[in-house]
Amino acid sequence: MTTIHKPGRLVTYRDREWMVLPSDNPDILLLKPLGGAEAEITGVYLPLHILPGEEISEAQFPLPSASDLGAYETAKLLFDAARLSFRNASGPFRCMGKLSFRPRAYQMVPLTMALKQDIVRLLIADDVGIGKTVEALVILKELLERGDITRFAVICPPHLCDQWQQELRDKLDIAAEIIRSSTAAALDRKLTDDRSVFYSMPYQVISIDYIKADKRRGIFLSDCPEFVIVDEVHTCALPAGATSKSQQQRHALLYDLAERAPRHLVLLTATPHSGKDLEFISLLGLLNPGFRMYDFAAITQTQRRQIARHFIQRKREQIRRWMREETPFPARESKEIGYTLMPTYREFYDRVLRFARGISQTGTRRNTARVRYWAALALLRGVMSSPAAGAEMLHNRQRKLLDAEELQDFQQQPNPVFDTLEMGGDDSPLDLIETTDLNQDEQAELAALSATIQTLSGVEQDAKAAVAVKLVAQWLTEGYQPIIFCKYIATAKYLGELLKQECESSAFAPECQSSALARDTRKQSFRTPVDIQVITSELADEQRKEQIEAMGRSDRRVLVATDCLSEGINLQDHFTAVLHYDLPWNPNRIEQRDGRVDRFGQTAPTVKSYLLWGEDNPIDTIVLQILIKKVRDIQRATGVSIPLGEDRQSIMDEVLQEVLLKDQSRGQQMQLFAETQISNELETARQKAENLRSIFAHEAIKPDMIEQDLREVDEAIGDVATVEHFVVNAVQHLSATIQECESSAFASALSRAKAELSHSDAHSDVRAKAELSHSGYKLFPQNLPPHLRAHFDGQQQVFISFESPTPKGYRYIGRNHQFVEQLCQFLLAIAFEGHPDYHRLARVAEIQTDAVSVKTVLIMFRVRNVIKEAASAREVIAEEMYLWGYAGSGANARTLDYQEAKRLLLEARSLTNLSPERQQADLERELEQFKTLEPTFLKLAEQRAEHLVEAHGRFKELVGGRRYEKAVPVLPPDVLGVYILTPKPKLL
Structure with a gap:
């Protein structure tokens, strides 16, 4: 009889401990090495005969023992290495542990909008430079992690294909294929059957000009992935009476794409409304065919709310300090x-x-x-x-x-x-x-x-x-x-x-x-x-x-x-x-x-x-004075980008014809007429743009709900400061040299700003000083183990930074960088298995410290929860690190919550060295004591699962009618470390 190994459980297979992962195929057991990388996930085909000695058996994570004694200071490295190695983060946002960047809070708003829809139809129209690409990538990764999609395509102008491929590789670690005229033949040679490249390649970046032609459009529509991102979608709008065949072909492609079988569609543009309502409506109709019937001159509040579920547009000033999070945009000097x-x-x-x-x-x-x-x-x-x-x-x-x-x-x-x-x-x-x-x-x-x-x-x-x-x-x-x-x-x-x-x-x-x-x-x-x-x-x-x-x-x-x-x-x-x-x-x-x-x-x-x-130059004078300066003045005063309407070109056409090519006196009259007409049109456009933004800025989404979930995710998997602290201390533990150095990019930028822009606003100067305070590091990797040193291509010194944006000349090292991932795995291996060349990370330590007044014991443990969707059989593993402890004894005993335990772990300092014999004896007593507290400990793990359910409930309230989820803890949790803090002896 085949033993059923439940997801989240530990098993031993081929002399190694593994964690069981959810599998869609009952005949395949998915296993991930404990502390290993995603690339090491292995499938075992159960119907095959398993050789003697290779049986899969249940395993228990070993409790710390006296052989795990080490320096207390290294316990922080163990804690950070464990949580930075997580890819399946606890919390409702499933993608966060697998992103190579930390999204800003405002960039999570489109995701919450997307998750409110069973079939995602979204038009993201934030200002130039705010981060529409990041917002689309977060949605993409979340749906991949939830199992809602398995394939995707990015459709964009041909000159952006390489950039999208790079973004997918850098930010999501996804290797997508570019499909365009120059790559089609090579991709076809990779195919193993007669199916099209659109069917065979799971991750695609496609030139819209390649697939818009009739001979390819039908094949693409037939084999298109279930999730599609369209960049620069304004080039696909269809105004009434359009004469551009190219634009008609592009719109026809997207029209057919939207009308086919249910498909997730995310559209991106910084200029959704050119001033022509028909063009805008042609894009909105891709989200919902009913939107094509709307009259923007008489749009109702109900219609606005319906569009707002699918459309978001924000200007830079709206998100610069959204949710109290400073987003560093540069100041622009225009002249x-x-x-x-x-x-x-x-x-x-x-x-x-x-x-x-x-x-x-x-x-x-x-x-x-x-x-x-x-x-x-x-x-x-x-x-x-x-x-x-x-x-x-x-x-x-x-x-x-x-x-x-x-x-x-x-x-x-x-x-x-x-x-x-x-x-x-x-x-x-x-x-x-x-x-x-x-x-x-x-x-x-x-x-x-x-x-x-x-x-x-x-x-x-x-x-x-x-x-x-x-x-x-x-x-x-x-x-x-x-x-x-x-x-x-x-x-x-x-x-x-x-x-x-x-x-x-x-x-x-x-x-x-x-x-x-x-x-x-x-x-x-x-x-x-x-x-x-x-x-x-x-x-x-x-x-x-x-x-x-x-x-x-x-x-x-x-x-x-x-x-x-x-x-x-x-x-x-x-x-x-x-x-x-x-x-x-x-x-x-x-x-x-x-x-x-x-x-x-x-x-x-x-x-x-x-x-x-x-x-x-009369042409420049007309264009600058009548058109550009007026638009810039409005943008400076309101921060609203002005789309110009149908009449702008005809008015300018008429005035240029009169001023340049006909009677001069008549031209001056026409110039005054044009200036008045365009001023009126710009005012209308300004009011329309402000109305659109006020409708679709989504300021009604509760920032505190997003903030709480992001804060908990940061704590569970580590934020930017955690990565910085861990890498700096970890490489030093491995005998490498790392020096903090002021970023010359920020320093020169601030110096230049002060020298040139004494008239600049105070906000810009404060931001420049804040950026200057962020430091980079100079790493000398010679003493690192060879597999870690290989990340730096033999360089004797490397400038690294943990900040994004990254200053010029520095290499960005983020949480999911391969160097950080392998550094975590190596230190975990040192902690659990030891290494002849490096000191073991302490799973057990005892110190004498003035940070406590009574004997205090800290327990570091790893919690795994299996999240089950009530409406399906799908399961997901979520991991988190947790700290717990107890202080005193008898009637005066009390337990420590996470924050207090974490403070002691990070801040307590040893006053004197205690002998290994004493530490060993004390450890044995505390492990016996811990057995008596095991019911309380297990109850804590269940509470963590309940907290995860609460987070999903809060998330359900945020995104609406998504499937309800419950979390079941895998018991017992893995105890990674036990640390004893004894108070400084009182003088007699």
Whole structure:
């Protein structure tokens, strides 16, 4: 007859102790080595014959004995090693023990929303840089740990695939496969049957552009995993009358995905509402088809509450101190920097403007007025971007005349010169010039302009470039690492080459020098090596990633990029300033660019965001004064990002056409009209955005309920301070050297902030000081055991930090880092089995101390609870460490609760060395005494199980109608240590 081994019990198998884990298959016994890692979990197929000597038998964890005597100070290491080794943490949040990071309290709110739903449908729309990726990963890991899902897919733009794969690996220790055009063939070769890669790969990161095509969409929808995250979902919205085939395909894919069999769907975007209600509703309809019928102009309170169950949107100020937990976001210094064209460039621009007006006002045998206007506008924008972009557009090209039907379709599109938040828009709009039906005189003037612009390159002729070079040099001197965003590929390459030339020559046009000091500062900045790189959409996603990672190893770096890097990419680790070289015509693009560096994880206390604009450039003046400044003023005053509505582009289109290409006096009137119209629209947008955020900020969720559970999880499995204390003391116990050192990153950042930003608010300075107080460490790993030393690749010294965000130059060591995991296992092995080269951790010790007035005994034990779901047969093991004790004897005896026992464990100090013989004799007496207290001890274990039930009850109240769970303790608990504290003898 086969013995049934219940989950949580200890067994002996192959001369080793194991813990029985829950198994879905009754023929497979899942075992985890006691004190071992998740990777060591083993399955035993019970129907097979078990060889003699390999029988599986019940085991009991051995009580401490005299052979386990050791130094009392090492008991703290044993306690921390045990709880840091837990992966199945007690408490209602099952994923917490398996995360490589500690989520902030506000990042748990989307999880509580998700757990209220049987089928998760959630749209997370927090501000740029708050941590939507982390929030989605927490939901994903929780559902995996609960057994609700076994497979998942992340759908994202192609340029974000590598970043998502890295996030999954770093934060969840999950190796996901990237599925896109460049990897599809290699993945297909790994398949062992004729099922698709979407069926065979459990963890997927998929390019949306790869699966949106009809030939792949059907296969994906058929084999799609049960949990899907969609990043940058605003690119999948479907406005009424959409003409973008790409956007239609993306939305059609998600529409079909949402309509298929019940599937968990988490959508992420920082810009859910572009100002167009129809686009927003098309996204909400993915969460619930009924939302497609809602009219936001007359939405009811009931409808708002229904949407709020699935939608959350919070601005940075709402979560900066949420639940009294400080979240360190950098202060942002924003500024507009004006420049005036050089005389020669001004003269050239006037010629281009006359040409643009001419081609926009004259007609040919065909009605091409709209296309001609677009071409004129594109030409003006290109010339003001850079001589290189202007030359590319002016160059005489083969004309591509459209037939009547093609021309009609082309002219029905929105103005292609205006910015959108779609990616990949860094090519010059050459097709506009090529498809414009120019006459012979116009073509001749185009050629003459093309010849002239070739002479206007360089800082001597290009004032915009000269100002940018000077500003970059200043930032480098101040310790900033800038990104320069350009509109066009040609401009990015041009500016990158200019900066490299400056590094080599240090020559600077006298017209642009404000002082000898400025000249000397710039020369000094470019005299030391600066890594200058240009990244545009011409590079593949993998090449962009490799180039950015390589730049991160340089001490001084400047990245010149187009908007292919302005959305979704995390650049806060390597860059601290943004220069908008080309003025975007969409304010949301500025926010997206700034969000690459101004986000959670940025260790600099201050980031810079400067915007260049031409003071004598009428286009820049209109865009800056009418649109961007008004949006920025509202954002600074309210903290609300403003989505612009349907009329913004048409108003700007009309005023640009009047001001630039028609009568000047009429243009001034139109500019005043546009300013009034856009001001009214912005006010409407502000009110709508504030209303949306007030509805969906979820401030009604009770912070104290989340806080209590997080606090208990921290205590059960160890927080950041526990990891730091343990690693520092553990490596010293193993004879390695570790030195505390002030983080130079924080020190330089604070010094720079004080030197530059004396006007900065007090909050920023306080935060910078707080960050400075966090210290890193210099570890010398030579004396560590080989398997621990191997984590540091043979380095003689390593800078490590336990803080996240991690300062530059330091390696992050978190709770689930493999080094910490193996360090815990090694110290536990020393405690229970001994080691010839290292002192044993004390399972037993006795000290004489002034921390107690009567003899006190501390018991350190490990509790395992089996959590059962009432509605299913599923079981989960939850572990926790606990401390208990008793003081005095007879009528004066009393028990110690956890907090008092922990205080004594951490703070009691030995006053004198007691002989091993005395410690052994006292231990034997206390073990006999402990047997008489065993019923009380077992009752305590049952109380811990009841407490776990209470936590789940509190959690059930928080998340609503989830399945009720009960916890059953595995008795007896494992006694890891017994420690005797005797008071200092009284003087006679």
